[in-house]
Amino acid sequence: MVCKVYVETSVVMNASLWFKVDGKTQKHQNYENPYGLLLYAEQCKERGILLFYTTPGIVQEAHLKLEKALSGTIAQHLGASRMSDAKRRAVMEQFAAFLYDCLDQLDFWFAFLQQETIDQRRKAEITLVLRDEFRTYDVDFRKKYGASIDESQDTGLPGVVRKAAHFVRTLQRKEARKEYKPNPGSADIGIMAEIAAINRGLGNEVYVASEDGHFCAKLNRKLLEEKAGLRARRSHELLDDGLIRSLIEQATPAPVQ
Amino acid sequence: MLKDEKQVIYISNPTNPKVNDMSNVVVADSHAAALIKELFGDLSSFIETKHINKEKVRNYEHVLDLLAARRDHWALSRDLAPIDSLKVYGAYSTAYNTLYGVAKRLNLGIVRQENPKAAKEVYGIVSETTELVAKLEKIDAQKDKAQVPSWLIGDVFEASRRLRRQAISNQLIQAGEVPNQKELSKELLAVITANHA
Numbered sequence: 001m002v003c004k005v006y007v008e009t010s011v012v013m014n015a016s017l018w019f020k021v022d023g024k025t026q027k028h029q030n031y032e033n034p035y036g037l038l039l040y041a042e043q044c045k046e047r048g049i050l051l052f053y054t055t056p057g058i059v060q061e062a063h064l065k066l067e068k069a070l071s072g073t074i075a076q077h078l079g080a081s082r083m084s085d086a087k088r089r090a091v092m093e094q095f096a097a098f099l100y101d102c103l104d105q106l107d108f109w110f111a112f113l114q115q116e117t118i119d120q121r122r123k124a125e126i127t128l129v130l131r132d133e134f135r136t137y138d139v140d141f142r143k144k145y146g147a148s149i150d151e152s153q154d155t156g157l158p159g160v161v162r163k164a165a166h167f168v169r170t171l172q173r174k175e176a177r178k179e180y181k182p183n184p185g186s187a188d189i190g191i192m193a194e195i196a197a198i199n200r201g202l203g204n205e206v207y208v209a210s211e212d213g214h215f216c217a218k219l220n221r222k223l224l225e226e227k228a229g230l231r232a233r234r235s236h237e238l239l240d241d242g243l244i245r246s247l248i249e250q251a252t253p254a255p256v257q
Numbered sequence: 258m259l260k261d262e263k264q265v266i267y268i269s270n271p272t273n274p275k276v277n278d279m280s281n282v283v284v285a286d287s288h289a290a291a292l293i294k295e296l297f298g299d300l301s302s303f304i305e306t307k308h309i310n311k312e313k314v315r316n317y318e319h320v321l322d323l324l325a326a327r328r329d330h331w332a333l334s335r336d337l338a339p340i341d342s343l344k345v346y347g348a349y350s351t352a353y354n355t356l357y358g359v360a361k362r363l364n365l366g367i368v369r370q371e372n373p374k375a376a377k378e379v380y381g382i383v384s385e386t387t388e389l390v391a392k393l394e395k396i397d398a399q400k401d402k403a404q405v406p407s408w409l410i411g412d413v414f415e416a417s418r419r420l421r422r423q424a425i426s427n428q429l430i431q432a433g434e435v436p437n438q439k440e441l442s443k444e445l446l447a448v449i450t451a452n453h454a
Contacts, residue, residue, distance in 0.1 A: 067340055075339045089332040093350065099344075
């Protein structure tokens with residue numbers, strides 16, 4: 001049986017977001033575990049061990065997400081009407097440096113991950129199945145939590161009460177999303193389908209390393225395991241119990257006597 | 258190339274007031290690719306003949322002024338979507354910073370009297386920069402910027418990434434640190450974290 005760990009967009013993104021500011025490094029709040037996991041990927045690549053994989057969809061999504069985040073933030077910054085030309089130039093310089101550095105870092109990590117060819121027809125079939133399943137789960141989720149976490153019902157409340165209600169609903173939503181994260185995007189479903197399409201019928205033990213609730217919330221995991229045979233795990237889960245080490249040992253070819 | 262000290266200092270001064278003079282852009286519009294091609298030719302002949310022509314030094318100065326003016330023009334331009342403007346800006350900035358780094362390297366070569374060794378070291382990079390500027394010229398030549406194809410912007414940006422990597426590995430420019438980046442990076446981290454929560 002072949003073991004594989006697919007490293008999803010969020011892991012590579014988190015491990016790529018760091019900057020040097022005044023000699024100090026500033027990192028994504030969830031940088032350490034994804035970084036630790038990708039160091040194993042680097043080691044495996046150097047030792048010729050086939051364990052860590054990615055897909056074209058993951059690579060594309062990482063670049064798109066970075067650009068999307070930048071687009072929104074830059075439009076917000078440059079939209080300020082009273083910004084001086086000098087300030088505008090400074091903002092552009094900072095954003096350009098950020099874009100270059102983060103893209104380079106993304107490509108650095110992707111270089112350690114294997115890519116395989118995908119049967120697009122099979123991917124399309126699995127996409128349809130997963131989309132339907134997620135829709136069913138979404139409906140159930142809304143039935144269960146819809147009213148209690150919907151902020152729109154707080155409109156009309158006096159200011160202080162509305163703030164308190166907002167705080168409570170944010171907590172409720174966080175808790176609810178530990179159980180299930182609804183509305184996965186088409187890119188997320190596409191990535192799930194790509195991984196499932198590559199491994200369908202091969203009897204592989206397939207893990208998906210992700211920091212995204214669409215993969216790792218309790219019910220999302222259950223759905224992925226039952227319908228696509230994928231075991232979604234957060235980076236720290238793969239690292240903490242020595243799981244990644246045992247997978248590397250399994251993947252290591254026996255030394256030649 | 259950069260022979261006497263006075264010229265060397267002038268060329269190496271990034272705060273040259275001409276940089277912010279937008280009238281340069283008008284002059285530059287018809288010249289950018291031609292000027293930088295000429296510069297590349299000058300570098301080639303310098304390596305071959307080991308002869309420094311003072312007039313050629315002026316050419317280098319024009320190229321730097323022109324790239325800085327174009328870069329600043331794109332910082333203020335609202336013709337394209339912000340992310341596309343950023344990519345074009347980044348490409349001009351990379352071309353400028355690279356050639357500025359090349360100028361410093363050549364100066365150092367002159368001080369150490371080891372030219373044209375320094376010129377040979379930067380030859381490949383100047384060649385890449387020439388290609389990048391030619392591509393950028395295509396974007397600037399388009400009158401209606403909304404018609405600039407996205408593949409061209411993508412192509413220019415990828416070329417600038419390659420050039421930047423090369424320039425960093427040759428220590429012509431420094432990666433990373435930009436002043437006042439802290440707030441922006443915090444904000445970006447927050448946006449991306451929110452997307453993955």
